[in-house]
Amino acid sequence: MRFSVLATDYDNTLATNGAVSAEAWEALTRLRRSGRELVLVTGRELDDLLAICAHPELFSRIVAENGGLLYRPDTGELRTLAPPPPAGFAEALRARGVLHLGVGKTLIATMHPYERIVLETIREMGLDQHIVFNGDAVMVVAPGVNKASGLMAALDDLGLSARNAVAVGDAQNDHPLLAAAELGVAVANAAPRLSERADFTLEVANGAGVAALVDELVQSDLAARMTNKCPLRLGERAGTNETTEPERTGGEAADLLLEPPAQSMLIVGASSSGKSFFTRAVLEQLTAQGYQCCVIDPEGDHDELQGAISLGDARAAPSPEALESVLAHPSLSVSLNLMALPFADRPGFCAQISASLHALYARTGRPHWIVFEEAQHLFVPDAAGVRMPAAPAGLSTLYVAPRAEALPGTLLGTVDTVVAAGAQAGEALAAFARCRGIEAPTLAAEPAQGTMVLWRPGGGHRHAAVPFVPARARQSHRRHVRKYAQGMLIPERSFWFRGPDGALNLRAHNLTLFVELAQGVDDETWDWHLQRGDYARWFGEVIGDRDLEREAQAALEARRQGADAAATRDRICGAIACRYTVPEMPTMPNLLATPRTPSGEA
Incomplete structure (x- = not known):
């Protein structure tokens, strides 16, 4: 359930004149x-509430005293979430003639028109207190204490998230x-x-309105x-394509916001097109907003995501x-790092984990996103004995892949939002459309x-695609030494x-094996890859190590100046050894395996 x-709230929300209807x-x-x-969640004192509330046992938790x-x-069990009223404060109010004065464990309450006297007393006594209004009621509490802070304490006690909560109220103190x-x-x-300011307003009042909300x-x-x-x-709009995609303008730049939210989002683009950087920016926003994410990460790209615990390593x-x-x-x-998991076992592991996550979602509404x-x-599709469960309604999913056609058609059929990265974004969207059997969006030109490019094929404007400059992650997307030295x-x-x-x-499949194999291949093979620039390209585009890329380029230049193949091999392998910790006895599984989609040399 989502x-x-x-x-x-109790008074004038669930209850009318203090009583709740059958x-x-x-x-x-x-x-x-x-x-x-x-x-x-009520502003009432607890004893007062329990004296009139017929069925308190229906509530998992009660937040009282605002x-x-x-x-x-x-x-x-009773727990105070705020300090008691300041010593002498209630007596000072009584001495000034304040009537209808209630003193709770954390709150002092009175009625209009005594708020002026309350404020003057707070000022004269030099107190740090906050006045809250609820209709004619005037409540005084410690700063930072309100119905929102009480709700968060209750949810924390229950192991639930505010991102799975619906709140209903009627008055000023219900804003938080x-x-x-x-x-x-x-x-x-x-x-x-x-x-x-509410997300929506019910058509009926008080308890009947709450009952209608419960039914829905x-x-x-x-x-x-x-x-x-x-x-x-997502970022800032770019280009001139007309679209009805939501936007909000701040200054001169138009922010591209994903509204309504995606339920199934696909990010496609070739290697080094910025997919992972953009995914990191999306994840940072989600976690900062309190959405719980589970990232299934074959290469450990998100090991250091803020607000996330990383499980698994190389x-x-x-x-x-x-x-x-x-x-x-x-x-x-x-973030689940799958680098130590044999390649053939990853689909089965993913199916097992997905089933567990779906069961957790059915109970709690979390995680909110699976990436x-x-x-x-x-x-x-042809993984033996593996059946990937379909995501339940309401659970948001994000898939990151180089090409749409590399994914099963059943999965693509669920996608409602596509982001294409790289110079061939238009072709990537066209490929997605072909897989879905729908008309591709139109682009005035390939993006800069x-x-x-954002496309929402399930929206009312099927042919609109929106170019944008992607949002940047606050935390740098770092390459991990252990991942490339020992991972898979x-x-x-x-x-x-x-x-x-x-x-x-x-x-x-890592730098350790690269060194091991480099020292075993014949000079002709080594030199052939060197002359083609394969080493420099792999170090730069895949490993993301520009210093190592420059070392390979320098080795190539030395070869052209007369150095032999063995000398260039020693130079490159030595640079790897200096920059990465290479085990003495590296394991070498899958060396002769043929990839499902060979990529050539780099």
Whole structure:
């Protein structure tokens, strides 16, 4: 389920004149039976609430005193979330004639028109307190304490995420509550400003409105209300193609925002076209906004993603148990490095992990995104005994691959958003369209260097494609020494020693094996690749090591000046040894394997 928790205000939202109708209680019972959690968030003092609330046991947690108290009805456990009222403050208010004064564990409450006296007393006593209005009620709490902070404490206690929460309210003090949840809803009788800022307003008031919201939530998981609280910023628009794709303008640049959110997104482009850099920028935004992501990463490109725990490395595959442990924390994302996993085992591992993630999503609505890097090696149609489960409704997926045609048609049929990177973006979109059997979008011209193209084939304007300058990641996309020294690069990113006549078929899937094989191949084979610039190209485009690329170029120049093949071999292998830690006994699996899609020498 996408929405796993409903947070509701009490007075004038769930209740009318302090009482909750039988219809509303029945609706809340249906909500709990659907497997969802229910959180009550109120400005009332807890004892006052419990005296009039007929069924507190329906709530998983109760947040009282406008965010100051957290109560667990099933155990009676009570936890304060804020400091007590300042000493002497209540007495000072009484001395000034303030009536209707309530003193809670973390809150002092009175009524209009005493707010002026309250404010003057705070100023004169030099206190650091915050006044909150709720209709005619005037509440005084510590700074930073509100219904949003209380909701976050309740969700943390339940192991749930605000990105899976729906909140409903009616008054001024409900603004933070609605803003904190993924979907903020106002009842029909809500204050006008709250209705303006809510994601939508119910057609009926009070408890009947909450009951209608529950019915829609249980029946459809609010599918028609699909939204992202913070839409993805893909970058800045470029070019002149007309489109109705949403945009917001800031200054002179037009931001390209992904609204409505993608459910299945594909990023395609050749090696070194910027796919992984753009994917990193997308992931940074998602994790910063509180969305939990799981990245299945065959090459460890996202090992250092902020807000994510990396599992697995070049020597050990990630374990499903460790993955489950990390994802139990809603604030944590995870990157699964598959480099130590044999190439043929990766589709099966991916299918197993995907099934577990889908089951977790059914229970909690998390993770919110699953990202498949090098998806063409995870979704392999002819992988023996592997059946990749389809993603459940509501779960967002992102696939990254060099070409659309490398992916199964069933997967491409689910894609609603395509981003094409590189100089051949137009052809990449046309290839996607051919695979889907739909008409390709039109581009006025191939995009300029450094731009990408967005196309939403399921949208109303099927032929519109939007060129844009992609957003840049805040964290630099770093290449990892261990990954290239000891890991297992996919076949098309490996180096293949073939020789001038194609007599060899030796795969170096990391730098360790490159050195091992380089020292074993004959001089003619070594020199043939050197003269073609294959070493420099592989070091620069795949390994991403420009210093090593320059060493290979210098070795080529030395060869042209008369150095022999052995000397150039020693120079390049020596440079690798200096820059990377090379084990004394490297393992050499799959050296003679033929790749499914050979890439040539580099």
